[in-house]
Amino acid sequence: MLAKRIVPCLDVKEGKVVKGVQFRNHEIVGDIVPLAKRYAEEGADELVFYDITASAHDRVIDKSWISRVAEQIDIPFCVAGGIRTIEQAREKLAFGADKISINSPALTDPSLIARLQDEFGRQCIVIGIDSYYDAVTESYKVKQFTGDEAATKDTQWFTQDWVAEVQKQGCGEIVLNVMNQDGVRQGYDIKQLSMIRAICDVPLIASGGAGTMEHFRHVFAEANVDAALAASVFHKGIIDIQDLKRYLKSNNIAVRV
């Protein structure tokens, strides 16, 4: 049986791993390669590196660290941030990334997803979606350019419609980041994730809100996601990955222990 994946996310800014609260006030938490290696050794199933400034500032991430990560770790990893063209994607994959993740550029041009999957196969094309609950319309909607508060903007996409569209275009996996929950460690948005799970045929990764081991159990058991992504609880040592996996296993969640 396919194991549920635990995925630490390392937000990268100017060559360092950073973490902000609700996408703001970023603080440095460490160097990329030692942190990546530590998580791999502790039992992380996969890593995501996301350059949170890349899309918003119209520049591409410095890629030299990608090959340094690939040299050191023996689990899959995904690189996100500022990938707008086939060539930019090819470069990341050539440096050793297993997957690339697209967020804002896909909203600008959804056909980018189809072109990427034609070139590299859908298995390495991940779509990141920043979804928020809009209290006015009582619906979930998608935001763009979230890496920079000044550039962040609302889109016309309802989250369900965008999830359907990116699958139609040929993505291999979806990371659903629930912005209202991000960084405040109040738990994953089970209601929204369950709703998206029902319309998502590709692997679904929950992101945003993990604070306790119980939150992970809930999101796997109730929303049936394939993977759970988290950052601050791992960076700050609030949850140990090995403890988490033992806890999940003892609660009958299939994990790689």
Place this chain on the structure above:
Amino acid sequence: MSKVNVTRRPSEIIGNTVIIDTGCANLSSVRYAFERLMTDIERESLFVSDDVEMIKNAERIILPGVGTAAAAMASLKNRGLVNVIQALKQPVLGVCLGMQMLTRSSKERGGKSEDCPCLNIIATDIKQLDSQGLPLPHMGWNQITPSSHPIFAGISAGSYVYFVHSYRAPLSDFTIATSQHGETFSAAIAKDNFIGLQFHPEKSSDVGAAMLQNFLYMNKDTFAQSSTKSLASNNPLNEAKL
């Protein structure tokens, strides 16, 4: 974590290890995985190459693969490597698409109207995985039931390895490990000196590293005496009557 012994063996790795340069993007992950298992001196005998003589004379050869079967086969044809690979007698390890290319054909047509002809070394055919409603691609860590084939020395049943694929080899006499995602399928196949792994050992933590190390200690003599018949006894279907 499931602890697998990847402590270095006392003897050094003998001879050249060649990763065939298929021109596909992601060869570096495979190369890095072998480098992690090698000393500085041994790394000097690791090559990424499409040179016919270098491949023919290698002690052991890796056929990696990323992309579609059609693109990878076209690349091997362009490099004049199809006959060369078919004639190899030393250990050959196909990884993921590299495994699929060892078979007769693949249904992954890549927009063409015909099935994609492959290297025709192992008499089985690649078809889409019947996930029986589970998400595709089959992506993530799944358990394998390995046979006693030497590539799996030290690997226990139920070990997790990393898969990323939508097509698979069916169960057959060539199956040397099974896994299940919906249907049960070949996680690995082998015939004589040719071994194919559907998963990514280079991304499978200690478990994958142990397999790659097993491969590095194979040499030209490892399969010199073997035949399809003797390998069939490695088939977990025969052993376990699954």
